[in-house]
Amino acid sequence: MGKLRVGVIGCGSIAQHRHLPEYKANKNVELIAVCDINEERAKEVAEKFGAVAYTSYEELITSGTVDAVSVCTPNYLHAPISIAALEAGLHVLCEKPMATSKQEAEAMIAAAKASGKKLMIAHNQRFVPSHQKARQLIASGEIGKIYSFRTAFGHGGPEGWSVEGKEGWFFQKEKAFVGAMGDLGVHKTDLLRYVLGEEIVEVGSFVETSAKDFATVDDNAVCVLKTESGIIGTLAASWAYVSKEDNSTIIYGEKAILRLEEDPTHSLVVQYANGEVVKYELGKIQSNDEGGQNTSHVIDKFVDCVLLDDEPPVPGEEGMKSLEVILAALKSNETKQIVRVN
The missing domain is CATH 3.40.50.720 (NAD(P)-binding Rossmann-like Domain)
Structure with missing residues (x-):
């Protein structure tokens, strides 16, 4: 070779x-x-x-x-x-x-x-150990029917780590086309599709520029998502989390709640309905913070x-399906309607 x-x-x-x-x-x-x-x-x-x-x-x-x-x-x-x-x-x-x-x-x-x-x-995000484990637990039926979820991805904004700071393309609509929603939100639409093993079919959203007065793109977005089997949940993407970044996902099922990347030590915590709690140390998620996993x-x-x-x-088709959820969120914000994903 x-x-x-x-x-x-x-x-x-x-x-x-x-x-x-x-x-x-x-x-x-x-x-x-x-x-x-x-x-x-x-x-x-x-x-x-x-x-x-x-x-x-x-x-x-x-x-x-x-x-x-x-x-x-x-x-x-x-x-x-x-x-x-x-x-x-x-x-x-x-x-x-x-x-x-x-x-x-x-x-x-x-x-x-x-x-x-x-x-x-x-x-x-598909290669993060806690995310892979959660996908297995859900697919195996161990968590039972999934009812709801919430996921967030936020930090203080790309100006802190991008090579051009505030002058960078991230904040310019004609180059970036979308802000926090595309930078961070698309990671989470991809993650949800992967972990739940379902497509997202409907989206409602608010997409705002509230923190960065120098930006022509969004820096705070909150979406409500519905999957094909009727699981509903929220996705928040933000460049306005000024202290520690948030990269967590919580999935609420019939037999257990899965907490992903929420606890600093245990990247997956499973809280069963019977009171049992299982904590997994699977290695940290990769992040720009110190101590994040060093390979993506x-x-x-x-x-x-x-x-x-x-x-x-992650072939092009998968990237496109995750992008389509973001495009639907932008359309929902513009039209003030719930938008069906193609």
Whole structure:
């Protein structure tokens, strides 16, 4: 099995903290190239990771030097760059949200099919041990019928860790298209779909900009979601949790309540109806806080699926279904109606 030759497009924080170090740590990868429109940043990162610096993604993807790329750019560029890379015969790992519309997402999926290359979306919440365990417990019937849930993902906002701070693309609607809802909310729609094993079919939401007066995107969103079997619950996504970040999910079932990533030591706590409590220490969720798990598993899983020619664990279709819930939430906020997810 030869090494996978990789290029990373976009050298912001997610590339510097996740993709680049995790490719570097993977013994089956040769990190060949990095690309950023900011030449100084591209050169600096290239030097640090022993790669070649590009400022044009077209040049990188047609260079013939890489087999696969990570797309770590602002959201509005995810689709055009991913499609260009797939058409150039490269495998693609794309950051979330995968696109800014269903049409773009469909075009990405079609490009992957036509080229026969892998398209994977970087939804790392599926690989968190507590989330995987909860999915197993629910699927096995041990929790009984699921009635309700609540999930939250919030921190103080990307200006604290993004390379450009408040000037960053995260806060600019024309580049980001959506704020906390797309940055954090899409992680949780993906998680809920994965853990519950059901699609979300209806959404009602409030999507506001209340904390960041310099932003043209949302920084606080609260949604009510309903799944195909009638499970109802809430999702909160926020850039206004100024102290400790929240990344917790609680699932209320007939036989037990599951508390995921709520207790600092026990990443999964199961409280049974009969009074029994089972606490699992499964390793911390990955976070930007100190002490978070140091690998997202996303990069390793992507590398494996390419080298072993397996189906990606989060293919484009899955990324699109999670995106569609976010699109429905935005529509609900605009129309003040409950919106059916396509």
